Structures are given as C-alpha cells and as structure tokens.
Amino acid sequence: MTVRPGLLTDRYELTMLTAFVRDGSAGHPAVFETFARRLPEGRRYGVVAGLGRLLTLLEDFRFDAAEVGWLHSEGVVDDVTAAWLRDFRFSGDVDAYPEGDLYFPGSPVLTVRGTLGEAVMLETLVLSVLNHDSAVASAAARMTLAAGDRPLVEMGSRRTHEDAAVASARAAYLAGFASTSNLAAGRLHGVPTTGTAAHAFTLAHETEAEAFASQVAVQGTGTTLLVDTYDVEQGIRTAVEVAGTGLGAVRIDSGDLADTSAAARRLLDELGATGTRIIATSDLDEFVITALQDAPIDGYGVGTRLVTGSGHPTASMVYKLVAVGYEPGGELRPVAKKSHDKVSVGGLKTAWRAHDDGILTREWYRVDDVRPEGASPVQVPVVRGGRVVHTSSLDDVRAHCAAALATLPEPARTVSAGTPYLTVRLEEEPDE
16 A cells, blocks of 8 residues: 555644634644754754655645545544535645755744645654654764774665665765665665675575685675675685785674674785775764774765664754734744743744855854855755755765854764854854
8 A cells, every 4th residue: 555645744733724724714824844942962063855756746735535535434534624624735835954064953944834724734744754864874974984994885784774774875975975775765766775784695605615605606796795604814815815906805793893803804915915904893883983083994874773773863853833813914023932942933043154265153043034145045945836946965964064064163073072163043143
C-alpha cells in the first residue's frame, strides 16, 4: 500500500483542522515558523538539511478518495472536513534557509504562509524531514571537518530504518561525505556509491588468499581488501601477495586503529605497496576521527554513530504559529507562546547576516520590512502559490554547505564542546 505524504502526520493535525473547518477559521491567514530553541549540548552550529526532500513531498501533499474515506470512517474528520480534504491542494508560500546552510538557536529556518487550515497540517511532515536530515547533516559536517582531506564513506544502512538510511546517505553527502554504501541513495539522489566485501566473503572461502583472489578477479587490483578477518599482519601480506604492490587499499575494521594502522603502513611500505591506502571503519565519529588525525589513515567509513541517535542528537526543531488573522484576508497579528522554557517570538520574520572578511559575525531577525544596511538575507523563496520555485542539485547544496562551513571561525569548526557560536534574536538594528 502506498501512503501519500498527507498521511505522514500526527492525528491531532487533522482534529485541529476539523475544528477550524467547523468554526470557520480554516481560511484565516496564518504564518508558521520552524526554528530550534537550542542546539544539542556542546554543539556550536547546525546544518540545514532535508529541504529538497521536503519540497518534493509538499508537491504531493494531498489526500485521495480512499484516504479521505478511511479518515472519515476512523472518526478523524467529519463530513464537512472530509469534503474539504478531497479538494485540498497547498496554495501557500514557503521561505527557507537554503539547504546546506548553517542554523543556530532562534534561526527562522522555514516560514510557511497560507491559510490556517492548510498550514497547520504541514507541521509533522516539516519536522519529520528537517529534524532527521538536519541532525544527520550536522553530525556529518563535524566529521567532515575532523577528517580534513581524508574522504568519508557513509555506511549506516544496516543501523537504521530502510527509508531513513536513504535520507541519511543524502544528508551525509551534502555535508561533505564522499560516497555511500546505499544503492538507493545513488539511484534516487545521485550520491556516489562504493563497496567491496564483508567478512562473510572471506569466511565463505577456504582460505583468505582464495577470497582475495576472487575479489581481485572481479574488481581489479584497485579494489579494497578487508584484512582483519583473521590476523591483520598476515592479511596484509596475503593481500599484497595476491593483488601485487598496486593494490588499491586495505580496510581495517577492528582493534586499536591508531596502532594497527601505523603497523599496517610500515608493513605495506616494506612490501613495496607504498601507494596502497588504508581505510578505517568500526564505530567512528568526529571524536575518534580527531584522535586519529596523526594516524596513517587515508579514509574512513562511518555508520552507526552517524545514523543513530547516539551520533546525531536531535535537531530539536519546532513548528510554531507566529502570526494569524482573525478573519479571511484579515490583518496578521503576532502570536507567541509564553510558557516557561518554551517562549517564542511572534511575527513574520526576516533573517539577516553580517560577515567580516568572509567570516560570519552576526545573525538576527526583524519583524518589519526594513533591510539593514550591509546585511544579507538568509531565507530564499522556495514555494509560491503552492508551486515549488526553488530547486538545487545535490552537488550545488554540497558546495553551499562547504562554503557555509568555511564562514565559521576556526574555534567554532572544531569538535570541542562549546556554546552555540551565535544565538539569533530579534533586533531593531544590526549594531545594537
């Protein structure tokens, strides 16, 4: 059974909609905003990801007759709201931070303007996509910066839900990873794919030499041979024996990676395989990669700690009503939560940034139409009148992310724990 994006939502979105339709407020103008009140502990920045996926889903955000019938039979919506849903198409406007850009506490990452009825229904989908992908991309960016010029391979498919695996691979790539093991991410999003063999392949042959010979026969001597199924030193000797000194790489998936890689480099050089690279895998994250900076490792494979919650603490984005009109076409009035620890700022916002010699120095927002002198807007139009007006290739998003990360000062780019580099607030003038 295929489920449309309209049902990828929490029930209370539609129970609220039913009340709005019944009391006549579904057609009132409204503005909703997505932002994060805080970053995960110790994080200094976040990376926006998932916008490209979200816009594709938004284009198909509707309900067919069978879905409306099911919602009605389950008592989720009444007769009048069922009729409203049958004709529903999102007709509002959306502005957003470009995918791959930075965000900080308070950044108005995405703004939805439309009717109260249509905008309220988008909450769950917006947060599901942006929270997941931004969390993965933020972790991936930290790993990318820690790795420097050493390439990273995303290998987390076996540690998460099958759909999340594809989204994770996309998010990791836009944040700087070189490739993924996930074929669906390659097919759907154009992420470069890579992969050779697992320990099972070696164990399936009578000897390690036979396994390596079989792999080389298919993939050539430029392949990567997994050398730690039995004994790393013997595995390397066998690998060079079988593939020759032109062997592309060896992969080490266990043990003390610093000591093991150093010993592997010495042995490879002794055997004449001076150009053979060393790839390290095994529960890596930005902290381990940083600790391995001086090790003779040429690339990393990262899985579990990239795609699971232990590696990417939630992005904690929320979707809040910030302005509403009390009649169709009526004047928008700011609204805001006042509850303890969950305060929001009302009003339709425009976000601005200032740079000094290429370094990001400030970000703030305003609730008027004034463009601050010397500032650049952050949001871009992505949907107008229900139609997507902004598309970027994944490679363009990847380049944008790299450029955005380069605007951070060096202390903010390290993996060391610290407070957010910026906190975004309402300001009347950028120099206040």
